[in-house]
Amino acid sequence: MSQDTIIPPTEWVLARNTIINKWMDFFYWLIKGQFPWRETWEQFKLVILNGWMTVFMGSVVQGIFVMWMAGFYGDMFGGYIWVGSMQMSEQISALKIMDVEPNTYLVIPRVIASTLAVPLFVGFSFGVAIFISWIFMAFFWDLSFEIFFLNAFSFIDPGMLTNSLLRALTIGFVTGLNAVALGFYPCNGAEDLGKATTKSMVINLFSLLLIDLAIGMVSASLSMGAPT
Amino acid sequence: MIEVRDLWVKFGEKEVLKGLNLLIEEGKTTVVLGRSGIGKSVTMKCILGLIKPQRGQIYIDGEEFLGAGKARQKELISHIGMLMQNGALFDSLTVFDNIAFPLRYHRKYDEKEIGRRVHHYAEIVQIQDALDMMPKDLSGGMKRKAALARAIIQEPQYLFYDEPTTGLDPTSSALVEIAIRKLKDELKVTSLVVTHDIELVYFLAEEVALLEDGLILYKESRDKALHPGSEIYSNFIASREKLHRESGYV
Secondary structure, three states, rough: OOOOOOOOOOOOHHHHHHHHHHHHHEEEEEEEHHHHHHHHHHHHHHHHHHHHHHHHHHHHHHHHHHHHHHHHHHHOOOOOHHOOOOHHHHHHHHHHHHHHHOHHHHHHHHHHHHHHHHHHHHHHHHHHHHHHHHHHHHHHOOOHHHHHHHHHHHHHOHHHHHHHHHHHHHHHHHHHHHHHHOOOOOOOHHHHHHHHHHHHHHHHHHHHHHHHHHHHHHHOOOOOOOOO | OEEEEEEEEEOEEEEEEEEEEEEOOOOEEEEEEEOOOOOOHHHHHHOEEEEEOOEEEEOOOOEEOOOOHHHHHHHHHHEEEEEEEHHHHHHHHHHHHHHHHHHHHHHOOHHHHHHHHHHHHHHOOHHHHHOOHHHOOOOOHHHHHHHHHHOOOOOOEEEEOOOOOOOOOOHOOOOHHHHHHHHHHHHHHHHEEEEOOOOHHHHHHHHEEEEEOOOOEEEEEEHOOOOOHHHHHHHOOOOOHHHHHHHHHO
């Protein structure tokens, strides 16, 4: 093979480069750009409205929540932004013509919305799980509401709450940013869009494991309570 | 005045523009005609700096655009507004917020002044009754008119229209055409329209150019272009009729 031969990047290398570029863009434009509060609020509402039912189910059937988190943002954010689509490329062009940096309008609001939504989803999920546990206890063992809840909440301490909040915020931020970044993955058709969404899910599942490991190690070294 | 000289654009192996020259005269509406996928939108996007050509010069008000620095390029295209093919409205914002978007983003005016301007331009394009609606609730024609109001709210000197009536029914097309004509008459903007819709030539054009094989093959005044026997008429306007005849079905 001659030295001049250009080896096309594999799909995963392309996906990695797209993510790295968008992570860098995010911080650059977060610092430099004007903050689009209105769009952030709209995206936050969309995430909550689209996600609460699945979170409800996830709190009943363990494991769904994590899988859902990994795929949900990829589908919602990546699928919307996907630059190959006529509508989106027109919107990006329109933003540029209006001298609005597309990153500040498309990336930042979605990442902040996902970062803020995940702790709410986790809180909601815990609440539903505890409430459904009480219903079962009350039905089968006739356990009173007061005794169940006093005992349930006696296990919670500030360290555990901090740990959970930190995990939820980090997971929301990383999965949101990865999904949005892969929305900029170059696609040429519905098949490519499917591939990009799958990549987003795989990368986010892997990210969840890493985040869990990293925060688990940090909290263990700081002797923070680990959530069960 | 905008002048495009010797513009070359290539996507991969495909050469789209091959030394295109075009003059958009001050105060006039120039319509660029051409078949789908021939490079009409690409030409427009090059002028706006959205696509970087391989070669060529673009002069906006006498100043070379492609060679200018980024800040200067932004300044030069700030005088240009554009209506996208599908409107490109933001789904999460109401029509009012969509129209107000550029003013709010650049913090040019206070909310009272923004409201006044939005209502003024919405009235010009006849969209004032839909200001509280969401884009998904609008018809295709209404969406384009809302996008038109957003394009003119910064009072550009030039307005570009990318296939403004494509995909619209005849009534909606006529309403969009009237809105464009009204803008031309009231705001005296210089317009560039790229389309394959002949009706637009009849209703809007002052200058007509025919894009074919990566070049502007002919550029004629409206009256000349619409005259049977002219180059544009026989090469484009009458081509449908000619093909029908040649097929033997007519």
